Amino acid sequence: MSEKSTDTGARLKIQARIMLDEEIAFGPGKADLLDAIAATGSISSAGKQLGMSYRRTWLLVDSMNRCFQKPLVETATGGAHGGGTRLTEDGVDVLKRYRQLQADIQQLSTQHFPEFKPLLRKKPLPSSR
Amino acid sequence: MSEKSTDTGARLKIQARIMLDEEIAFGPGKADLLDAIAATGSISSAGKQLGMSYRRTWLLVDSMNRCFQKPLVETATGGAHGGGTRLTEDGVDVLKRYRQLQADIQQLSTQHFPEFKPLLRKKPLPSSR
Numbered sequence: 001m002s003e004k005s006t007d008t009g010a011r012l013k014i015q016a017r018i019m020l021d022e023e024i025a026f027g028p029g030k031a032d033l034l035d036a037i038a039a040t041g042s043i044s045s046a047g048k049q050l051g052m053s054y055r056r057t058w059l060l061v062d063s064m065n066r067c068f069q070k071p072l073v074e075t076a077t078g079g080a081h082g083g084g085t086r087l088t089e090d091g092v093d094v095l096k097r098y099r100q101l102q103a104d105i106q107q108l109s110t111q112h113f114p115e116f117k118p119l120l121r122k123k124p125l126p127s128s129r
Numbered sequence: 130m131s132e133k134s135t136d137t138g139a140r141l142k143i144q145a146r147i148m149l150d151e152e153i154a155f156g157p158g159k160a161d162l163l164d165a166i167a168a169t170g171s172i173s174s175a176g177k178q179l180g181m182s183y184r185r186t187w188l189l190v191d192s193m194n195r196c197f198q199k200p201l202v203e204t205a206t207g208g209a210h211g212g213g214t215r216l217t218e219d220g221v222d223v224l225k226r227y228r229q230l231q232a233d234i235q236q237l238s239t240q241h242f243p244e245f246k247p248l249l250r251k252k253p254l255p256s257s258r
Binding site: 007008013014017018019020021023063066067068070090093105109112116119120123124125127 | 136137138139140141142143144145146147148149150152154155191192195196197198199219222223226227229230233234237238241244245248249250252253254255256
């Protein structure tokens with residue numbers, strides 16, 4: 001769902017971040033991470049799927065869990081098949097609301113982009129300095 | 130109009146950027162710069178007003194002018210009072226449309242933020258690593 005840095009041409013990129021003081025409590029990267037954790041049931045598998053180091057993946061999970069009143073991700077320990085990581089009820093909720101916000105943003109983007117597109121070049125002129 | 134990094138507490142920050150390949154053709158900083166150029170009639174005065182170096186200010190103007198088909202900013206040379214810098218018709222147009230987009234974004238933000246706010250802490254817990 002997140003925009004790759006390899007995108008080319010003219011486009012309107014609108015990014016929503018939930019900030020808490022200086023910290024990004026939630027944004028496009030964390031939303032993708034929650035999707036990957038829900039799909040894989042594991043923090044390390046989710047990180048691998050997104051091409052992130054385990055350390056970075058862990059730090060993103062920790063950041064979300066420190067910003068929200070209740071953790072968004074929980075890891076169960078023990079049991080017949082060992083542990084497992086999953087989204088909490090709040091995790092599912094925040095992800096769903098954020099995806100809805102992104103859908104509304106996409107609509108706004110689609111609506112406004114034609115106002116700018118005809119004024120833009122196909123690609124930037126080379127820098128004159 | 131742009132959000133300061135000193136903002137605190139919980140907030141939903143939605144930022145719109147017009148991208149052209151890897152270059153930011155237009156965004157919140159460039160919009161503020163166009164406003165300042167319109168107000169001061171000078172690139173250097175506009176930069177000072179925004180606390181930017183002349184070099185950075187000049188590079189932002191150059192970037193806009195390289196991304197759009199027609200320049201957004203033009204500098205007149207000569208005349209009785211020497212030169213003067215102002216927005217072109219396209220400059221006025223792009224700025225106006227971008228501010229309208231920002232207003233629509235603000236409305237979306239106001240509408241969605243209450244979905245997240247009650248789930249957030251007042252401030253992040255300290256990092257556990």
